[in-house]
Amino acid sequence: MTIRYFNILMNHLEKMQFEVAAASFEEHAGAEEGRPEVYDCNRALLVTGGSGLLHLGDRSFSMDAGTFSFLLAGSAHWIEPSPGQTLSYWWCHFRASYADRALYQAIGLPEHVHIPDPSEAVAMFARIRRCLFSQQPSARLRIKTSFMELVCIYIDHLIAGAGKRASLSPEFEKLEIVLNYVDEHLAETITVEHLAGLIYLHPNYFIVFFKGLMGCSPIQYVNQRRLEVARTLLADPACNVSDAAARIGMKIYYFSRMFKAYTGLTPSRYKKLVLGLGAGGAKDEENGAESQKKGGTEA
Numbered sequence: 001m002t003i004r005y006f007n008i009l010m011n012h013l014e015k016m017q018f019e020v021a022a023a024s025f026e027e028h029a030g031a032e033e034g035r036p037e038v039y040d041c042n043r044a045l046l047v048t049g050g051s052g053l054l055h056l057g058d059r060s061f062s063m064d065a066g067t068f069s070f071l072l073a074g075s076a077h078w079i080e081p082s083p084g085q086t087l088s089y090w091w092c093h094f095r096a097s098y099a100d101r102a103l104y105q106a107i108g109l110p111e112h113v114h115i116p117d118p119s120e121a122v123a124m125f126a127r128i129r130r131c132l133f134s135q136q137p138s139a140r141l142r143i144k145t146s147f148m149e150l151v152c153i154y155i156d157h158l159i160a161g162a163g164k165r166a167s168l169s170p171e172f173e174k175l176e177i178v179l180n181y182v183d184e185h186l187a188e189t190i191t192v193e194h195l196a197g198l199i200y201l202h203p204n205y206f207i208v209f210f211k212g213l214m215g216c217s218p219i220q221y222v223n224q225r226r227l228e229v230a231r232t233l234l235a236d237p238a239c240n241v242s243d244a245a246a247r248i249g250m251k252i253y254y255f256s257r258m259f260k261a262y263t264g265l266t267p268s269r270y271k272k273l274v275l276g277l278g279a280g281g282a283k284d285e286e287n288g289a290e291s292q293k294k295g296g297t298e299a
Contacts, residue, residue: 013151015215016096020143023092023129028052028081036076041093043071044150046121050087053080056111063087066115068154090125094147113157124149174199175213182222186229187249190222226250227262234271241267 021041036055045054051064056077063069063079071077073095081087115121124146131139131146178195195218196206210218226248233244244267245255259267 010155013155018144018147018151019095020128020132020147021093021095023090023125023132025088025090025125025129027086027088028079029086036078038074038076039071039093040073041095042073043069044092044094045069045071046090046115046118046125048088048090048118048122050085051082052085052087053082054078055080061112063089066118067112068115068118068121068157069112070154071111090122092125092128092147092150110158113154115153115157121150121153124153171209171213175210178210178218182225186222186226187247189249192218223258227259230255230259230267231263231270234267235274237275241271 045068047063047065047067049065051062054061054063054067054069054077056071056075061067061069079087079089127146128143131142134142177198181195181198182190192203192207195210196203199206201209207217210221214221216224230244230248233239233247234241239247241256242252245252248255250258256266259265259270263270265273
C-alpha cells in the first residue's frame with residue numbers, strides 16, 4: 001500500500017458526508033442456524049469478545065476481539081460464533097457518499113482491520129449509541145465526530161497493517177500514476193497537458209476525470225501538495241523560507257501569498273510559531289517577496 005494510495009483515500013474521506021442511523025451492542029451465542037442478512041445501510045462491526053466467522057457472500061473471515069469491519073450496504077452476510085462461545089460486538093449503521101459513490105466502490109477499502117486495544121473504539125460506539133437517544137442540541141454533531149473518530153481508528157490500523165495493498169480500480173490506478181508524478185516533480189513546472197499525457201487522455205477530459213475522483217482540479221491539487229510539503233519543510237530549522245519556496249517550484253512572492261491564503265499565516269510567521277524563531281525572519285521574507293513582486297507569474 002503506497003503513500004499515494006492514502007492521498008487518494010484521504011481526499012475522499014475529507015469530502016464524504018456520513019450519517020449514522022443506528023448503533024447498539026449485541027451478544028450472539030449462535031444456537032440458531034445462521035441466516036444471511038442484507039441491510040440498506042453500511043455497517044461498522046467491532047468484536048469485543050469471543051471468536052467466530054463472518055460469512056460475506058461466498059467468503060468467510062475469522063473474527064475475534066479487536067476485529068473491526070466495514071460492510072457495504074447490500075452485502076449479504078451473517079455471523080457465526082465459534083462452538084461453545086458467545087461472540088460480542090458493537091455495530092452501527094451509516095450512510096456515506098461523495099459524488100454519488102459508495103465508500104468501498106469509490107476507494108476499494110479492505111473490509112477488516114485488527115485493533116490490538118479496541119477500548120477507544122468501544123468508547124466511540126458507546127458515545128454514538130448514547131447520543132442517538134439524547135435531546136441535547138449538540139447530539140448530532142457528537143455522533144458525527146464520534147463516527148469520524150472510528151473512521152480515523154480504522155485508517156490508522158489500516159496503515160499500520162499495510163503490508164498487503166488494497167486493490168484499486170483501473171481508473172484509480174491511472175490516477176495514482178498522476179499523483180506519483182506530482183509528488184516527484186513538485187519543484188518543476190507542472191501542466192495539465194503533461195499530466196493528461198501521462199495516462200493518454202485529452203486535457204479537457206482529464207480535468208473532468210481528475211476532479212471526479214479527487215474532488216478538485218489538477219492544478220488545485222498540485223498547489224495543495226506544494227503547500228503541504230512546504231509546511232513540512234518550514235518545520236525544519238535548516239530550511240528557510242526561500243529554500244522552501246525553491247524546493248516546491250514557486251517564486252517567493254507567490255509562495256508567501258498562497259501559503260498565507262492556505263494557513264492564515266505568512267511562511268515566516270508560521271516558521272516562527274513552529275520553531276520559536278525571532279522576528280527577523282518575517283522582515284527578510286517581506287523584503288524578498290516585495291523584490292519579486294514584479295518578476296512574473298507562477299503557472
